[in-house]
Amino acid sequence: MPAPIRLRELIRTIRTARTQAEEREMIQKECAAIRSSFREEDNTYRCRNVAKLLYMHMLGYPAHFGQLECLKLIASQKFTDKRIGYLGAMLLLDERQDVHLLMTNCIKNDLNHSTQYVQGLALCTLGCMGSSEMCRDLAGEVEKLLKTSNSYLRKKAALCAVHVIRKVPELMEMFLPATKNLLSEKNHGVLHTSVVLLTEMCERSPDMLSHFRKNEKLVPQLVRILKNLIMSGYSPEHDVSGISDPFLQVRILRLLRILGKGDDDSSEAMNDILAQVATNTETSKNVGNAILYETVLTIMDIKSESGLRVLAINILGRFLLNNDKNIRYVALTSLLKTVQTDHNAVQRHRSTIVDCLKDLDVSIKRRAMELSFALVNGNNIRGMMKELLYFLDSCDPDFKADCASGIFLAAEKYAPSKRWHIDTIMRVLTTAGSYVRDDSVPNLIQLITNSVEMHAYTVQRLYKALLDDISQQPLVQVASWCIGEYGDLLVSGQCEEEEPIQVSEDEVLDVLEGLLVSNLSTPVTRGYSLTAIMKLSTRFSSLNRIKKVVSIYGSSIDVELQQRAVEYNALFKKYDHMRPALLERMPIMEKTATNGPSETVQTNGETDSTILDTKHLPSISQPASQANDLLDLLGGNDVVPIIQTTVPTKPASAGGELLDLLGDLSLTGGPTPTPASSVPMSQPPFLLDGLTSQPLFNDIAAVIPPMTAYNKNGLIIEFTFERSNPNPNIAVITIHATNSTEADMTEFVFQAAVPKTFQLQLLSPSSNVVPAFNQGSVTQVIRVLNPQKQQLRMRIKLTYTHKGSPVQDLAEVNNFPPQSWQ
Amino acid sequence: MQFMLLFSRQGKLRLQKWYVPLSDKEKKKITRELVQTVLARKPKMCSFLEWRDLKIVYKRYASLYFCCAIEDQDNELITLEIIHRYVELLDKYFGSVCELDIIFNFEKAYFILDEFLLGGEAQETSKKNVLKAIEQADLLQENFSSQSPHNCLSTP
Numbered sequence: 001m002p003a004p005i006r007l008r009e010l011i012r013t014i015r016t017a018r019t020q021a022e023e024r025e026m027i028q029k030e031c032a033a034i035r036s037s038f039r040e041e042d043n044t045y046r047c048r049n050v051a052k053l054l055y056m057h058m059l060g061y062p063a064h065f066g067q068l069e070c071l072k073l074i075a076s077q078k079f080t081d082k083r084i085g086y087l088g089a090m091l092l093l094d095e096r097q098d099v100h101l102l103m104t105n106c107i108k109n110d111l112n113h114s115t116q117y118v119q120g121l122a123l124c125t126l127g128c129m130g131s132s133e134m135c136r137d138l139a140g141e142v143e144k145l146l147k148t149s150n151s152y153l154r155k156k157a158a159l160c161a162v163h164v165i166r167k168v169p170e171l172m173e174m175f176l177p178a179t180k181n182l183l184s185e186k187n188h189g190v191l192h193t194s195v196v197l198l199t200e201m202c203e204r205s206p207d208m209l210s211h212f213r214k215n216e217k218l219v220p221q222l223v224r225i226l227k228n229l230i231m232s233g234y235s236p237e238h239d240v241s242g243i244s245d246p247f248l249q250v251r252i253l254r255l256l257r258i259l260g261k262g263d264d265d266s267s268e269a270m271n272d273i274l275a276q277v278a279t280n281t282e283t284s285k286n287v288g289n290a291i292l293y294e295t296v297l298t299i300m301d302i303k304s305e306s307g308l309r310v311l312a313i314n315i316l317g318r319f320l321l322n323n324d325k326n327i328r329y330v331a332l333t334s335l336l337k338t339v340q341t342d343h344n345a346v347q348r349h350r351s352t353i354v355d356c357l358k359d360l361d362v363s364i365k366r367r368a369m370e371l372s373f374a375l376v377n378g379n380n381i382r383g384m385m386k387e388l389l390y391f392l393d394s395c396d397p398d399f400k401a402d403c404a405s406g407i408f409l410a411a412e413k414y415a416p417s418k419r420w421h422i423d424t425i426m427r428v429l430t431t432a433g434s435y436v437r438d439d440s441v442p443n444l445i446q447l448i449t450n451s452v453e454m455h456a457y458t459v460q461r462l463y464k465a466l467l468d469d470i471s472q473q474p475l476v477q478v479a480s481w482c483i484g485e486y487g488d489l490l491v492s493g494q495c496e497e498e499e500p501i502q503v504s505e506d507e508v509l510d511v512l513e514g515l516l517v518s519n520l521s522t523p524v525t526r527g528y529s530l531t532a533i534m535k536l537s538t539r540f541s542s543l544n545r546i547k548k549v550v551s552i553y554g555s556s557i558d559v560e561l562q563q564r565a566v567e568y569n570a571l572f573k574k575y576d577h578m579r580p581a582l583l584e585r586m587p588i589m590e591k592t593a594t595n596g597p598s599e600t601v602q603t604n605g606e607t608d609s610t611i612l613d614t615k616h617l618p619s620i621s622q623p624a625s626q627a628n629d630l631l632d633l634l635g636g637n638d639v640v641p642i643i644q645t646t647v648p649t650k651p652a653s654a655g656g657e658l659l660d661l662l663g664d665l666s667l668t669g670g671p672t673p674t675p676a677s678s679v680p681m682s683q684p685p686f687l688l689d690g691l692t693s694q695p696l697f698n699d700i701a702a703v704i705p706p707m708t709a710y711n712k713n714g715l716i717i718e719f720t721f722e723r724s725n726p727n728p729n730i731a732v733i734t735i736h737a738t739n740s741t742e743a744d745m746t747e748f749v750f751q752a753a754v755p756k757t758f759q760l761q762l763l764s765p766s767s768n769v770v771p772a773f774n775q776g777s778v779t780q781v782i783r784v785l786n787p788q789k790q791q792l793r794m795r796i797k798l799t800y801t802h803k804g805s806p807v808q809d810l811a812e813v814n815n816f817p818p819q820s821w822q
Numbered sequence: 823m824q825f826m827l828l829f830s831r832q833g834k835l836r837l838q839k840w841y842v843p844l845s846d847k848e849k850k851k852i853t854r855e856l857v858q859t860v861l862a863r864k865p866k867m868c869s870f871l872e873w874r875d876l877k878i879v880y881k882r883y884a885s886l887y888f889c890c891a892i893e894d895q896d897n898e899l900i901t902l903e904i905i906h907r908y909v910e911l912l913d914k915y916f917g918s919v920c921e922l923d924i925i926f927n928f929e930k931a932y933f934i935l936d937e938f939l940l941g942g943e944a945q946e947t948s949k950k951n952v953l954k955a956i957e958q959a960d961l962l963q964e965n966f967s968s969q970s971p972h973n974c975l976s977t978p
Contacts, residue, residue, distance in 0.1 A: 078964050237951075
């Protein structure tokens with residue numbers, strides 16, 4: 001058999017292939033030749049064949065049949081063979097392969113080879129892809145080499161040790177003695193890799209970290225080395241654009257960061273050198289900036305004095321003005337990290353940051369956007385919002401959703417006036433309407449409802465927006481809801497804030513009907529507009545037209561629409577006397593928690609809180625209910641509050657029947673809320689009183705009843721709940737501790753523990769004295785993450801001092817209302 | 823560093839060094855996606871991008887893209903310097919390196935990389951020392967005929 005062709009020859013040949021098919025053919029032919037050559041156990045050409053195989057592997061072709069051959073090459077005595085063999089091992093044999101472990105013995109032998117380059121090959125391979133078993137077996141060898149005086153091997157052994165520690169953390173201890181005098185080396189390679197090793201050890205183990213801080217006095221050593229690097233003259237070997245060994249400088253700075261974090265003494269010891277590096281480093285090239293960047297990160301993380309921190313932020317500010325995009329990017333990233341802690345200092349650079357919104361680079365724009373939102377406050381809201389809205393107009397679609405949400409949040413927090421707020425929302429809806437998140441629709445509706453004086457203005461603006469464009473669903477949904485609610489204000493032309501428009505009832509109905517038939521409307525939008533049309537039946541006089549529309553949709557293919565239409569039809573036919581009551585104006589919605597009864601009525605006997613979870617407030621959608629079941633209709637969210645306002649005014653006829661219906665509802669109500677709800681549910685009048693005294697219509701977040709978690713020796717602890725809006729798996733519990741005895745409870749500490757599937761976060765308490773005679777309470781917020789929606793249980797421990805003696809108690813809390821964890 | 827990829831402007835892979843254990847299939851998938859993402863970047867954009875949970879640092883040298891995936895706590899700017907140092911090493915070794923050198927001598931490109939980085943970290947910060955080590959190792963290769971690397975010593 002002729003000698004297999006050489007590697008370069010093969011590469012040249014394959015590159016002449018003009019099509020993929022041609023290349024595949026050549027490869028297959030060569031693979032066949034290689035395979036038969038392997039079968040012949042030919043030692044001379046094995047190396048050549050494996051090299052060719054590696055080339056073909058890089059092109060994407062399978063090369064697994066060469067794995068064993070790599071092992072044979074590694075075991076060979078020839079250096080060339082070993083070189084290719086180890087390369088093949090690193091490329092073809094990762095730890096998932098069965099043959100992987102067979103390498104262990106070869107590597108062990110080579111680690112003790114007489115030639116350092118062979119030892120180097122072995123260390124390199126082990127350090128790149130050694131599995132945990134291999135690392136366990138060979139850690140001893142690596143440790144030995146870590147102590148050798150040969151710097152070529154020592155530096156490799158250090159990085160190999162890093163890999164071993166990553167794979168088998170328990171072995172970290174074993175390398176500790178060898179690290180003793182690593183930093184006294186002169187060789188930069190060894191220094192660099194030693195710093196990497198020390199960094200790995202300190203990051204992984206707090207014990208190691210404190211050991212290195214205190215016993216080894218690592219910080220002064222590192223400071224000394226860094227100082228030498230900066231002060232020493234030009235060293236051609238390690239110079240990069242006038243800076244001496246920037247790689248080492250950066251690694252030292254990173255290790256200093258870890259050592260200084262949270263430790264006053266260490267931080268103080270490094271203050272000077274950090275200031276020196278920050279002020280003396282040449283900034284004209286990327287190298288210098290790389291070092292400054294690392295320095296800034298270190299300054300911000302350790303307990304540095306304020307002057308140093310300001311210096312760091314100013315460096316970042318200068319970075320922002322740099323022509324180099326990369327530097328600007330890095331600056332924005334760092335500022336984002338520090339904006340919480342050094343808010344004022346970052347504010348100074350606000351205008352530069354806002355300018356970055358106009359940058360061409362996507363990553364820079366995103367960072368600038370996030371940072372801008374972090375910097376918005378009551379003072380700069382108007383200016384910032386202008387910039388952000390402009391950004392929203394012109395940014396990429398990927399940004400629009402985040403930007404819109406951010407704007408809503410900022411507007412909610414810092415809106416200088418209601419009109420401004422509504423204008424801002426309108427602007428967002430009209431420019432980025434289709435990117436707005438789904439949950440913004442109910443939030444916006446709530447906002448609009450609560451700005452009572454702006455109703456006319458809002459509905460007018462929304463109406464005008466609808467006339468322009470009906471493609472943006474969130475806008476359309478909010479608009480149709482508002483028109484449904486405030487249509488009367490619209491046609492009566494009552495707007496004060498701006499020029500009132502003249503619009504007739506028919507025109508309004510035209511628009512709403514247009515939404516129903518338009519291809520652009522989603523089923524949800526259609527639902528909104530049908531409901532809006534229905535509501536207008538009590539506000540407009542064109543009843544016939546509305547009745548016609550409603551009856552047409554009674555046979556709609558869309559089940560949702562059909563159900564609604566049929567129910568509304570029923571409202572016209574059988575329950576017309578209730579219609580005005582049901583379709584009355586919505587009351588103001590609050591986001592506060594309510595007590596039991598109101599909630600029972602809303603749950604309408606369903607055990608889970610899915611009804612409450614329907615965030616579309618006006619929608620009466622209840623998939624499980626039957627079309628004609630009015631009870632279900634009443635169980636719907638938007639109907640119940642209306643009953644509340646009606647009852648006082650129409651007690652006799654409608655009210656009476658409503659009362660009965662509600663009475664029914666309450667009796668069929670499902671899981672009763674926990675002991676804390678003190679209102680009995682079988683008394684309809686009382687039920688209604690409960691309704692009138694408290695706004696029924698609540699944000700989903702609020703409908704979990706509070707409960708008493710603990711009641712002993714005069715100490716009562718109540719839990720009230722809120723569901724965290726962005727993350728429905730987090731329940732926010734506020735504890736209220738009151739003391740009915742005649743002496744204060746001091747040094748009050750509340751602790752809680754939850755089962756393993758939960759996560760608990762306890763925020764700081766309002767105080768640790770619970771005053772006597774119920775004169776006040778201690779509140780504390782607990783956040784519970786419950787991703788698996790399991791039943792919430794908690795064990796609490798209370799410690800306090802009462803009348804001079806310490807009291808301790810443990811209790812289990814098992815009576816959480818189901819809504820708090822479902 | 824988790825991995826380094828070298829690829830041409832047409833998306834052909836010229837070198838791949840993985841410092842994390844992944845299956846062949848996963849490596850192929852990552853390579854494909856990342857190459858697509860990087861090639862889609864416009865020339866004026868910055869050298870960093872976020873991809874999955876990694877930071878990607880890339881730089882184009884002539885017709886080759888050098889692309890590294892680093893972790894959150896790694897310094898992007900110094901990674902650019904690492905890439906540059908590797909290019910300088912290749913340049914010194916091959917004498918004005920071009921893509922063809924790396925195509926035809928890919929195993930040497932790997933050897934040089936393995937003398938410069940180990941386990942994803944730099945093992946030697948002196949250019950001189952890296953090149954010296956490579957030179958010495960080359961001398962050890964059997965059937966060694968001449969000094970110049972272009973003569974494909976002990977041709978596999």
